[in-house]
Amino acid sequence: MSASSVIKTAFLGLQSDIVLALEAADGLAKFTSDEWERPEGGGGLSKVLTNGKHIAKGGVNFSAVEGALSAGAAKNLGVAPQSFMATGVSIVLHPQNPWVPIIHMNIRYFELADGTYWFGGGIDLTPHYIFPEDAAWFHHQLKLHCDQFADHLYPDFKKWADDYFFIPHRNETRGVGGIFFDRLVATEDMDKSQLFDFVLGVGQLFSPIYLNLLDRRKDTPFGEQELQWQRLRRGRYVEFNLVWDRGTKFGLETNGRTESILMSLPPQADWMYDFQPEEGSKEAETLKQLKKEINWLQYKR
Template sequence: MTLKDKFYHYIQSLQDNITTALEAVDGKAKFKQDIWERPEGGGGRTRVIENGAVFEKGGVNISAVHGALPESMQNYFGVKDADFFACGLSLVLHPKNPFVPTVHANWRYFEMYDKDGNIVDQWFGGGQDLTPYYLFDEDAAHFHTICKKACDAHHPEFYQKYKERCDSYFWNTHRNEARGVGGLFFDYCKASENMKMNDWYNFVSEVGNSFLDAYIPIVTKRLNTPYNNDHRNWQEIRRGRYVEFNLVHDKGTLFGLKTNGRIESILMSLPPHVQWVYDHAPEKGSEEERLIKVLQHPRDWVNTSNV
């Protein structure tokens, strides 16, 4: 079995495992499945959950697309007349309760070919990150601890390296703040003397398999927390910052739009209810203000002495 087939089979199974677990947590809504095809080659399996008891909106999508690399992406990668294959799983979950954080994850594989069909480049990428609206330090520490455990199984330096890349990548530069409390972000993971492509497959699949352990305990701990309209308003204002990042900075969104990706799947990540309040500032000394201060200065969440 080729590496691309192996990884595609993996994300198919992972999608099943994640959607089954999320439906069990929600207890009300079920994922709606949408099979689609890309005219230029390939397609995907989109699964969306809406108006649930826990999840207001969410998607767990897989895709495998291929064909000629569009000119805009040729310029981006600095190549000419190349073909490509890309597959991955991407998920975003927007819970209803403001005390339950939004979460995002993505695990992907990419190949590029010359005109004779030979692989000229290949790499893995991905990660997972947490975006709370009300900050519970122990939740952030739990999420990061699970991420570190997955990384440590493959290299002692991976967690710190990819944690810092996550803090850097998910940074709203026009707001001078992080999108959330981070997690992991890795890209262009290629074969080297120390890591063969199958080693990268093992690493990426381990991170993918850790997702439910990282997120579900947080959801179950917070889903019954009482909240009011003020909490919801703050959640929707912060969701606006989430939208800003995805539309202004996110490379995955750009790649989908530049390769004639399926727009409904690309914009699945956007929350259903959002606010943009002019010149909004949280009340001094409030939990809302504490969140902003933390987002302006990324923390070491694993070492509790620094939390």
């Protein structure tokens, strides 16, 4: 079995494991399965849950597409036009309860006909309301995983996430960051097999991390004020994904499946003109913490 086939099989198994874990945690809704084919080659399996007890909308997508890179996509990637293969798992969950955070995870593998390859991915947290102790625990789990492979990975990938998940036109981060990496190739420190172990391990972190965070906040009471704020923060999420996210752009440029690409969008979102939270409110305090380079590990977990 080729390396790309091993990776695709592992990614598909990861999708199945995560779906089962999330269904059990939600306790009400089930994921629907939508298998699709890409006319140019390959396809995928989209798993989507809506109107759950705890998950308002969630997607756990697997794809394995292939074909010829368009001139535009090749230019954006800085490679010559040629055939390619790309596979990955992408997840976004929008919770019912505003005290529970939005979470995103993506792992992917890309290979060109000339033998060029790279891994990419990451996991980041977008709370509607920031709890420093939750952010500290989240970052600690990521650091523990990174440190198994190299000491520099967590600080490097944490900074990369801070820079990537940033909304320039708002001058704020999308959330409390996490780790982000792209175009990882074998080095003297990590061969391709170790890179794959690292990336797959990021995917395997998803369920235990999110189920812990869900359990912390899912039963916290909320009212209309919190729901309004949740819709406004969802609006920021939409702005980032549609304006700045490179994965969204690449998927659309390579004629990816629109429904699967845009499954990351929330079920509802608001844009209130020039909304200013009351000074000292929990909403205002969250805005103050949407900054780059916060050392979340300094807080108690």
